[in-house]
Amino acid sequence: MLESVKSRTAIVVILLLLLLSLFIWYGSLSPAPDKGRFPGNDELVEDYERYKGKKVEVGGEVIETDxxxxEVESGxxxxxxxxxxxxERPEKGDRLTVFGTAGGNNTIHSKNxxxxxxxxxxxxYGIxxxxxxxxxxxxxxxxxxxxENLAFEAREEPLTVLETLSHLKGSDSDG
Structure with a gap:
């Protein structure tokens, strides 16, 4: 177990940097249909014609029903x-994600x-x-x-909900 404050701080910083690098790595992935990464919103908005006849996966808000x-957004x-x-029959305002084939006239032929x-x-968000x-x-x-030790410790006697709320207001000095 890590005992010193410096070692704990270093581990937290390393883990946060690792998490950040995963976001960057994921964002750098390009479409690779053979690996299950199909062209999506970004690619189709930038150059729809390039992906005609290819499998795509796009999502957007339903703006018309018949x-x-x-409407697909990218930036x-x-x-x-x-x-x-x-x-299926979506309603206006629903969010629709479609997997299918890009066709002419900005049409996606849905498979799923x-x-x-x-x-x-x-x-x-509410829940x-x-x-x-x-x-x-x-x-x-x-x-x-x-x-002092930059560590969480279990309370000897857990607080009730009311005690917790009063603790948040600053009336409790137990830390």
Whole structure:
């Protein structure tokens, strides 16, 4: 176990740098259909013609339902694509992810699609916030931070929810 503050700090910095490098590495991957990485929003918005006849995977907001049209974004550029051969019926405002073949006239011939209703994002973020607050209260109630050793220590007697809330307001000096 790492005992010194310097070694703990060094390990945290190394792990954070490793995490950051994974984001950079993932962002540098180019399309490789043989490895399951198909051209997506960025590639089609930049040069749709290059990918005609090839398998693609794109996602965007449904802007029309008859015919189904989605708006695909990449940075500050957008392109409108018609989705053909779609089995499902999305509603305007839904988020549609399509796997299919790029055809002429900005048309994607769908082989598979996933529809996510717009309300699901509000639910997802709302429930995530509730969960994060609950976990935060549990952590504060059962653990304390030792500033001298830069370590978390279990409380001898866990705080109740009310004690945790009053602790957050600064009325508790237990750390």
């Amino acid at each position: 015919p189904v049209m989605i 500050d550029m957008t392109i409108e694509l018609k989705i053909a051969d779609l089995q 699609a996933l529809i996510r209703s717009s309300w699901r994002y509000a639910y997802m 995530s916030i509730v969960g994060a607050v609950w976990i935060g209260l549990r952590l504060i109630g059962q653990w304390r931070f030792d500033k």
